[in-house]
Amino acid sequence: MAEHFRLTVNGNESELEASPDTPLLYALRNDLGLKGTRFGCGNGQCGACFVLIDGHPAPACDTPLWSVAGKIITTVEGLSKGRELHPLHNAFLAEQAAQCGYCTSGILISAAALLAKNLRPTEREVREALDRNLCRCGSHNRMVRAVLRAARE
Amino acid sequence: MNTVAETRLKRPASLEKNPRLSQWLHVHRDGTVSIYSGKVEIGQGILTALAQIAAEELGIAVERIRMVPADTALSPDEGVTSGSLSIQDSGVALRRACAQARTLLLERATARLGVSGGDLRVEDGSVHAAGRSTSFWECADDALFDRDVEETAALRSPRDYRVVGKPAPRRDLPDKIAGRPRFIQDMALPGMLYGRVVRPPHNFAGLISLDDSKVKSMPGLAAIVRDGGFVGVLAEREDVAISAQRALRLAASWREADPPPRDVHTWLKEHAAEHRVISEKENADARSRATRALEASYTKPFLSHASIGPSCAIAQIDDGKLAVWTHSQGIFNLRRDLALALGMREDAIVVRHAEGAGCYGHNGADDAALDAALLARAARGRPVQVQWMRDDEFAWAPCGPAMALSLRAALDAHGGIVDWEHELWSNGHSSRPGRADDPALLAAWHLARPHKRPSAINMPLPAGAADRNAIPIYDFPSQRVVNHYVREMPVRTSALRSLGAYANVFAIESFMDELAQTAGIDPIAFRLRHLKDPRGRAVIEAAAWRAEWDRWKPAEGRGHGIGFARYKNLGAYCAAVAEVEVGHDVRVERLILAVDVGLVINPDGVINQIEGGAIQSTSWTLKEQVKLGARGIASLGWEDYPILKFSEAPVVEVELIDRPELPAVGAGEAAQGPTAAAIANAVAHALGLRMRDLPLTHERIAAAISQST
Numbered sequence: 001m002a003e004h005f006r007l008t009v010n011g012n013e014s015e016l017e018a019s020p021d022t023p024l025l026y027a028l029r030n031d032l033g034l035k036g037t038r039f040g041c042g043n044g045q046c047g048a049c050f051v052l053i054d055g056h057p058a059p060a061c062d063t064p065l066w067s068v069a070g071k072i073i074t075t076v077e078g079l080s081k082g083r084e085l086h087p088l089h090n091a092f093l094a095e096q097a098a099q100c101g102y103c104t105s106g107i108l109i110s111a112a113a114l115l116a117k118n119l120r121p122t123e124r125e126v127r128e129a130l131d132r133n134l135c136r137c138g139s140h141n142r143m144v145r146a147v148l149r150a151a152r153e
Numbered sequence: 154m155n156t157v158a159e160t161r162l163k164r165p166a167s168l169e170k171n172p173r174l175s176q177w178l179h180v181h182r183d184g185t186v187s188i189y190s191g192k193v194e195i196g197q198g199i200l201t202a203l204a205q206i207a208a209e210e211l212g213i214a215v216e217r218i219r220m221v222p223a224d225t226a227l228s229p230d231e232g233v234t235s236g237s238l239s240i241q242d243s244g245v246a247l248r249r250a251c252a253q254a255r256t257l258l259l260e261r262a263t264a265r266l267g268v269s270g271g272d273l274r275v276e277d278g279s280v281h282a283a284g285r286s287t288s289f290w291e292c293a294d295d296a297l298f299d300r301d302v303e304e305t306a307a308l309r310s311p312r313d314y315r316v317v318g319k320p321a322p323r324r325d326l327p328d329k330i331a332g333r334p335r336f337i338q339d340m341a342l343p344g345m346l347y348g349r350v351v352r353p354p355h356n357f358a359g360l361i362s363l364d365d366s367k368v369k370s371m372p373g374l375a376a377i378v379r380d381g382g383f384v385g386v387l388a389e390r391e392d393v394a395i396s397a398q399r400a401l402r403l404a405a406s407w408r409e410a411d412p413p414p415r416d417v418h419t420w421l422k423e424h425a426a427e428h429r430v431i432s433e434k435e436n437a438d439a440r441s442r443a444t445r446a447l448e449a450s451y452t453k454p455f456l457s458h459a460s461i462g463p464s465c466a467i468a469q470i471d472d473g474k475l476a477v478w479t480h481s482q483g484i485f486n487l488r489r490d491l492a493l494a495l496g497m498r499e500d501a502i503v504v505r506h507a508e509g510a511g512c513y514g515h516n517g518a519d520d521a522a523l524d525a526a527l528l529a530r531a532a533r534g535r536p537v538q539v540q541w542m543r544d545d546e547f548a549w550a551p552c553g554p555a556m557a558l559s560l561r562a563a564l565d566a567h568g569g570i571v572d573w574e575h576e577l578w579s580n581g582h583s584s585r586p587g588r589a590d591d592p593a594l595l596a597a598w599h600l601a602r603p604h605k606r607p608s609a610i611n612m613p614l615p616a617g618a619a620d621r622n623a624i625p626i627y628d629f630p631s632q633r634v635v636n637h638y639v640r641e642m643p644v645r646t647s648a649l650r651s652l653g654a655y656a657n658v659f660a661i662e663s664f665m666d667e668l669a670q671t672a673g674i675d676p677i678a679f680r681l682r683h684l685k686d687p688r689g690r691a692v693i694e695a696a697a698w699r700a701e702w703d704r705w706k707p708a709e710g711r712g713h714g715i716g717f718a719r720y721k722n723l724g725a726y727c728a729a730v731a732e733v734e735v736g737h738d739v740r741v742e743r744l745i746l747a748v749d750v751g752l753v754i755n756p757d758g759v760i761n762q763i764e765g766g767a768i769q770s771t772s773w774t775l776k777e778q779v780k781l782g783a784r785g786i787a788s789l790g791w792e793d794y795p796i797l798k799f800s801e802a803p804v805v806e807v808e809l810i811d812r813p814e815l816p817a818v819g820a821g822e823a824a825q826g827p828t829a830a831a832i833a834n835a836v837a838h839a840l841g842l843r844m845r846d847l848p849l850t851h852e853r854i855a856a857a858i859s860q861s862t
Binding site: 001002018022026029033035036037038039040042045048075076077079080092093096097099101102103104105124126127130133134135137138139140141142143144 | 327332513767769800
């Protein structure tokens with residue numbers, strides 16, 4: 001049965017009605033209109049739907065609404081401050097670090113979590129931090145370069 | 154001035170089919186220009202490159218160009234966005250159209266200003282003369298472009314290029330990187346319902362029964378749709394549609410289909426329906442010099458496109474008209490097959506392209522469009538969005554065909570190849586929509602009045618399909634190449650990036666190394682000795698130079714190798730050098746690629762495509778194979794179909810050889826074959842053992858080592 005939920009997403013409080021088992025992904029995308037978080041596999045294996053939950057990257061496809069009550073959720077849209085893009089966004093643009101871009105949001109989330117705890121990661125640390133995310137187009141190296149650039153700038 | 158290469162070109166097919174100038178561009182009063190291309194953005198940056206070409210010939214800033222997403226109601230029909238042909242097809246057509254448009258605009262500007270042509274100063278669409286000025290934006294009207302595209306307008310010389318040949322940032326990336334809605338999966342039309350199709354995650358021969366009693370009462374469910382073995386659900390919420398789909402799957406019983414063969418490669422060799430000799434050169438004199446003969450067999454498994462974003466479509470039926478949004482690579486062909494499957498007239502259907510995740514060939518995009526259209530019939534005018542789940546995509550999207558290859562060659566006493574034979578066995582490499590009497594769309598085969606499933610076919614040479622790149626580019630005095638076509642399909646197959654070229658180049662280039670070793674000649678010297686083509690020699694030499702091939706320091710478990718091809722024997726030249734370390738697994742440390750795509754439109758775009766192709770090929774070569782079980786495809790998730798991870802991606806270096814005087818060709822499929830061969834040759838170099846079956850997994854290496862000891 002549908003229940004009332006109050007979520008804290010990107011610093012805003014939002015309310016919605018949904019079943020407690022609803023994956024967070026659909027609440028974000030369809031109730032709150034935050035389409036940057038994307039469906040990839042439905043069981044947390046590809047990273048396309050990663051969001052930060054209390055600062056930790058987690059798959060929104062696999063996270064039921066009941067489990068995020070009272071937690072702080074950040075999506076790719078929330079990495080920017082208003083119109084000002086996050087340094088990672090700018091670095092990804094500067095490095096043209098994408099082909100199709102479908103996996104990009106989840107990768108930015110993993111990278112943001114890394115940079116939040118490690119200001120100067122090595123290339124190896126970046127690769128390890130992104131290892132839970134899949135990219136099919138082969139843009140891996142560009143994205144690694146972009147994360148290192150964001151850390152420098 | 155026309156370049157030598159341009160004048161050699163025939164009138165492009167895109168212009169034959171879409172001859173009116175107004176079909177290609179529209180100049181707006183606000184100083185922008187809409188460019189209509191039939192090619193679609195599939196995440197490789199083609200619309201950016203086409204915008205560069207249009208801006209160059211119009212002589213205006215690229216920022217003024219608006220690329221209109223392909224739409225059957227608005228756009229020229231340019232077939233399918235595939236085969237690395239978009240620069241050749243749409244690029245050449247737009248170049249001509251925009252050159253003519255500029256000429257027409259200048260004529261009109263001249264008349265307006267009342268001056269003769271020579272006194273004009275033209276800059277970014279502004280035209281000045283004798284102290285007065287006008288602009289393209291003022292001069293254009295609908296009548297001006299209402300004429301055929303002619304071949305007479307002078308094309309800008311590559312020497313004068315200001316936009317083409319310079320790195321241009323991708324136009325679609327700002328949205329995609331900021332996480333703004335951009336993909337078809339992100340579209341939310343007013344009143345939209347969410348749909349899912351209920352298919353078992355395995356092959357089936359029919360639906361026996363479906364007990365929908367529990368699902369029917371699910372809150373938020375809008376409809377259960379059934380037409381023969383096609384079952385779908387519609388719901389107000391996406392999560393409810395998914396829950397209903399999962400529940401109905403459990404409540405359905407399916408008639409089992411025949412199991413696929415256990416040993417696909419043996420089966421292929423036993424089931425060939427057609428045998429075609431595609432190249433034959435006989436030279437008895439050369440053959441008589443043979444002193445040693447060698448033969449080897451190679452295999453490639455079924456591969457999945459394995460897009461990160463499962464296929465998606467939106468459909469809406471309103472007043473008997475169907476509108477479809479799709480990430481199909483061929484919107485006109487899809488419209489034709491939708492009309493066949495739905496029993497509608499083509500002119501009652503509009504198909505619009507919306508960007509999806511990378512597809513790498515014919516995946517489930519077109520199928521999802523028919524799914525959405527079938528569900529839209531039950532939506533009372535509301536739009537319906539369907540996205541496949543991960544297991545739908547793995548189980549139902551077409552696979553790249555498995556292939557078996559046998560090669561034989563003879564060497565003379567000096568290590569020269571005097572005879573060459575190449576045989577391949579494969580299903581067809583294309584079952585795209587728009588080409589058969591029956592719709593090539595999945596759901597059409599499951600309806601109460603089912604359509605026949607068309608067999609995958611091969612497009613003819615010289616581009617070819619299963620036999621793409623099977624004819625060696627080397628100069629052998631005597632050769633024979635045979636394509637054994639297998640019509641019966643144990644698994645649905647269709648186009649996957651580079652088609653047969655991946656396996657053919659892997660086999661040819663592996664075998665070249667085996668022969669070089671037998672002859673006791675360095676692999677690069679051995680190739681150069683058999684290759685006259687100067688552009689081919691140049692990329693091999695460039696890759697070897699950049700990789701410092703001659704300065705290789707041997708070390709335990711490490712090896713390097715080369716692979717080379719000219720894609721389709723018509724397109725881009727690419728040589729790859731791989732450096733690997735073989736321990737528990739193969740680790741590709743570095744790939745060095747040299748590429749010649751003729752005129753380079755967007756250097757960073759080409760490099761991005763080559764890097765991506767090389768890394769994707771590394772993934773195919775080391776890790777990927779679709780597993781088959783008793784019920785068909787058994788790789789249903791990433792755990793069963795691992796792909797290359799960030800920590801496994803090799804360093805990739807790209808050396809671009811720009812040839813501004815030669816026609817531009819596509820780059821998206823040039824690297825796959827050469828990379829695979831380079832890796833296999835490097836592994837053989839490291840181990841002293843030849844691996845001939847893809848992928849080169851730990852299990853395969855362990856087996857090869859234990860057999861050799």
